[in-house]
Amino acid sequence: VQAVLRAALMVALFCALSTPVWPQASSSRQTPTRWYDAYQEGLRAVQKRDWAAAEKQFLQAKATGPQPARRVFTYGDSYIPFLPDYYLGVVYLNTNRSRDAETAFQLVRKQNVITAKDPEYVAFERQGREATFNRAFTQAQQLTAAGNFEGVRAALQEALTTNIDNAKVQMFSRENETQLLAKAAPPNATTAPPSTAKLEDSPVQNAPPPVAKTAPPPVAAPVATNSSVVKTPVGRIPVPRPQNETVKDGGVIVPPRTASAALRNGVLAFFSGDYGGAIPLLQGAAQQPGADPKAQILLACAKVGLVLTGGGDATTLRQTQAEFQSAALDRYLTPADRRFISPKILQQLERR
Amino acid sequence: MQRIRLAACWVLAVVLSCADAAAQTSVQIPLQFDLINPGAKSLAMGGAFAGLADDATAGFANPAGLRELGRTEVSVETRGRWHSSPFLQRGRLSGRVQNEGTDTIAGPVFGESDDNSFRVPFVSVVVPQPQRGWALAGFRHELTRVNQFTFAEGVFFQDPREITSRREFPQEGIRKIALTSYGAAGAFELNPRIAVGATVSLHTFRLLSDFRRFDVVGFLGPPNRSVQLGRSTQDGKDTAVTPTLGIRACLKRCDDRQTASARFGFVYRQGATFTYDTQSGPAFRVSRFRVPNVFAGGVALEVPRPGRRLLITGEIKRTTYSRLKDDFIVDQAVDFQLENNVRLNDGTEVRAGVQYTIETAAWLPRFRAGIWSDPDHTVKYVPLSADHPELRLRDELLSIALSTGRRETHYSAGLGLTLSPTVEWNVGADFADSTTIVSASVILKLGR
Numbered sequence: 026v027q028a029v030l031r032a033a034l035m036v037a038l039f040c041a042l043s044t045p046v047w048p049q050a051s052s053s054r055q056t057p058t059r060w061y062d063a064y065q066e067g068l069r070a071v072q073k074r075d076w077a078a079a080e081k082q083f084l085q086a087k088a089t090g091p092q093p094a095r096r097v098f099t100y101g102d103s104y105i106p107f108l109p110d111y112y113l114g115v116v117y118l119n120t121n122r123s124r125d126a127e128t129a130f131q132l133v134r135k136q137n138v139i140t141a142k143d144p145e146y147v148a149f150e151r152q153g154r155e156a157t158f159n160r161a162f163t164q165a166q167q168l169t170a171a172g173n174f175e176g177v178r179a180a181l182q183e184a185l186t187t188n189i190d191n192a193k194v195q196m197f198s199r200e201n202e203t204q205l206l207a208k209a210a211p212p213n214a215t216t217a218p219p220s221t222a223k224l225e226d227s228p229v230q231n232a233p234p235p236v237a238k239t240a241p242p243p244v245a246a247p248v249a250t251n252s253s254v255v256k257t258p259v260g261r262i263p264v265p266r267p268q269n270e271t272v273k274d275g276g277v278i279v280p281p282r283t284a285s286a287a288l289r290n291g292v293l294a295f296f297s298g299d300y301g302g303a304i305p306l307l308q309g310a311a312q313q314p315g316a317d318p319k320a321q322i323l324l325a326c327a328k329v330g331l332v333l334t335g336g337g338d339a340t341t342l343r344q345t346q347a348e349f350q351s352a353a354l355d356r357y358l359t360p361a362d363r364r365f366i367s368p369k370i371l372q373q374l375e376r377r
Numbered sequence: 378m379q380r381i382r383l384a385a386c387w388v389l390a391v392v393l394s395c396a397d398a399a400a401q402t403s404v405q406i407p408l409q410f411d412l413i414n415p416g417a418k419s420l421a422m423g424g425a426f427a428g429l430a431d432d433a434t435a436g437f438a439n440p441a442g443l444r445e446l447g448r449t450e451v452s453v454e455t456r457g458r459w460h461s462s463p464f465l466q467r468g469r470l471s472g473r474v475q476n477e478g479t480d481t482i483a484g485p486v487f488g489e490s491d492d493n494s495f496r497v498p499f500v501s502v503v504v505p506q507p508q509r510g511w512a513l514a515g516f517r518h519e520l521t522r523v524n525q526f527t528f529a530e531g532v533f534f535q536d537p538r539e540i541t542s543r544r545e546f547p548q549e550g551i552r553k554i555a556l557t558s559y560g561a562a563g564a565f566e567l568n569p570r571i572a573v574g575a576t577v578s579l580h581t582f583r584l585l586s587d588f589r590r591f592d593v594v595g596f597l598g599p600p601n602r603s604v605q606l607g608r609s610t611q612d613g614k615d616t617a618v619t620p621t622l623g624i625r626a627c628l629k630r631c632d633d634r635q636t637a638s639a640r641f642g643f644v645y646r647q648g649a650t651f652t653y654d655t656q657s658g659p660a661f662r663v664s665r666f667r668v669p670n671v672f673a674g675g676v677a678l679e680v681p682r683p684g685r686r687l688l689i690t691g692e693i694k695r696t697t698y699s700r701l702k703d704d705f706i707v708d709q710a711v712d713f714q715l716e717n718n719v720r721l722n723d724g725t726e727v728r729a730g731v732q733y734t735i736e737t738a739a740w741l742p743r744f745r746a747g748i749w750s751d752p753d754h755t756v757k758y759v760p761l762s763a764d765h766p767e768l769r770l771r772d773e774l775l776s777i778a779l780s781t782g783r784r785e786t787h788y789s790a791g792l793g794l795t796l797s798p799t800v801e802w803n804v805g806a807d808f809a810d811s812t813t814i815v816s817a818s819v820i821l822k823l824g825r
Contacts, residue, residue, distance in 0.1 A: 058632075103795075103801075
C-alpha cells in the first residue's frame, strides 16, 4: 500500500508541476494538434460520410502538415500517403461544390501524387471527371436559367467529354435546343424535334469507359464556339411549346419556364450546392397557392444539405425530417429525383 | 614423512575452515544485473532511446514518447540472450603448488557461468487518443532474468608466515532472479512541442538462491558432494509498485519532420523494493532486494534528405546500482562480517545510435547501429589489510574472486522493415565480451 501511495504521489506531483502549461493544452483539446492525427480523423469522417468534419480535418492537416506525397513520415518509422487535396476534392464533390472539387483534383494532378499504379487512381480518375461534369452541367443549368442558350452548348459539350452521364447531357441538350429554337422561331411555327447531332457526333462520345485504368486524367474539352452553334440546322427543328411541368424524364430536373422565378432560381441554387441561397427562394415557391410539391421536397433537401455542410444544427435537421415525413413528401419523389439529389440528404430525410 | 605432513595440513585446514563452512557467503559469486530497454529497434541503436521513444516500447523507455503514436499498436518482442559470468573455480592463489590431487594449477582459474535464454520479454498495446491529446499503453516486460549455476572446486592459498596451505571448501551455487513488470502508461501533450508521460508499474519478484559447501576427499582431493558442510538460501516472492516519469520536448513542432529536427527526452524510473528471506545455517533474517533507480537524458537528431533520412541518438543514463548493496549484497557478506568491505558503485552509461532510412526503397529499410559503454557494476571487495593470516587470506580470496568486473563496450546493429502499412518488423543484436543479445520485434498497427 505504501508503495502504491508513493508511486501515486510522485505521479500526482509530476502532473502538478506541469500545470502551468495545462491551460494552453486544454484549450486545444477539441481538435488534434498533429497534422497526421487530423488527417486520420478526416479519413475516418470520410468513411462515415461526415463531410463537414472531414473538410475541417483535412484543411487543418493541409495547413499544418508537410507537402503531399505518397510517403510522408508521421511518427517513428511510420509513414502514410498524405493526399489532403484529393480528399478535400472528394468532400467538395459530395457536398455539391463541383468547382472546388475540380480545383482540388487539378491540384492533385499537378502534385503527381496519384498515378496509375496507386490504389486511389481508379476512383480519382472517375471523381475528377465527375467534378468536371457536375460543374459543367450546373453551369449549363445556370446559363439556361439566365437564358444564355448558346453558352449552354459549350458547357454541355464539356460535360459530355467526361463521359459520366451522357443521357442526362443529351436530354438537357434537347431541352436547351428546344428553348433556343423557341426563342429564335415565331410562336406558332411548326418545328421538327430538336437536333442533337452536334453533341451526338462529338468524338468524345466514343471515349473509353470511365473505369479504364489506362485512361489519361480527364481534361476539359475545348469550349464550343458560337460558330458551331450557328451551324446547327435550326430551320429544320420544330419548336415545341414550353412544357408546363418540371421535366423529369432522363432525370433532368429543370423547372418549366412557366414556373415562378423563385422556384427556378431556388432549384438552380440547390443544384449548385448553394443551400443557403436556395432555402428562401424555395420557401417562397412552396408558399405560393397550388405550389408544386417538388418545391417542398427541394426545400427540405436544401435545409438538410445546409445542416450536412455545417450550416445548420441538429434541431433544424429533426424539424425538417418531421415536416418531410408528416407531409409524406416522399411519395412525390421519383427514381429520377433520387439520381440527382444527394443520397446522404435523402437518407437523412427518410430516416425514422 | 610427506604423508604425515599432508595429514597435518588437512587437519589444520579443516580446523581453520570449519567456522566458515557453517557461515556461508555467496558474495564471491558475482552478479551482474542489467537493465536493458525492450525492443529490437532500441537494442540496435545502442539503447539510446530516451530522446526518441517513438514506438510501443516508450511506455518503458520514456512514457512521454507515447504521445507521438498516432495509431493503435500491438508490439511483441522475442529476445535471445547469451551471458556468461566468470567465477573463481579452482587453482592456487598463493603458496607452492603441490602437484597432487586438485592442487596442480598455479594462479586462479575462472570458470564461466552461462546464463542463456530465449523468451518473449515484451508485449505492449498502445491506444492513442489524438482528439484528446493523450495516449495510453499497457505492457508486460521481463525486466531481468538471472539463472546462474556455479560450482567452485575450492582454491588453495597459503600465508607466507604459515607452514601449511589452506583450501576453500567447494561451493555449489544456484541463483535465480525473475523480475517482471506490468505497466500502465499514459502520455499527455502540453503543447505541440512538449509532452509528459508517466507509467505505473506493478512488479513481481522471485528470488531463489541456494549455495552449498561440500567436503573434500582428503585435503588435496576432489570435492565430496555427498558430505554437505553448510547451506545458505535466499527465497523471496514479492510485488511492488513504482512510477516512471518522462518528458519529451522538441525544438519545433514534434510532428514537423520535413526539415532537420531535434528532440530531447528525460526519464526517471524508480526501482522497486522487495523483501525476501535468508536462511544461512541456523540464522534466519528478512532482507530487501532493491532494484536500481534510473535517470536518463537523451537527444535525437533527425536529418531528412531527398529519398533518405538520418537519425542520430544519444543518451546518458545514470543507474544507482548501489541500491543492490543494501541489503542484497550485504546480506551475502554479513556472515563473514564483511558487510563494510563490499561495494557496488553507481554507473553512468553513455549510449549512441544511428539509423539510416532509404525512403524510396520497398519496405522502407532502416539500417541501425549503436555503441554504448557499460560501466563495471559487479560487486567489488575492499580488502581488510589485516595482519592476521586468516583475514589476509580471505582478503586474497575475495579480492581475486571479485576482480573480474570491468567496463565493457557494447556494439549493436539491426534492421527495420515496414512490410505493409500495418506490419513493421525489426531485428537487432548487441555484442559485448560477456553478453550477446539478439532481438526481433513485430509491431502491428491497427486502425487507420
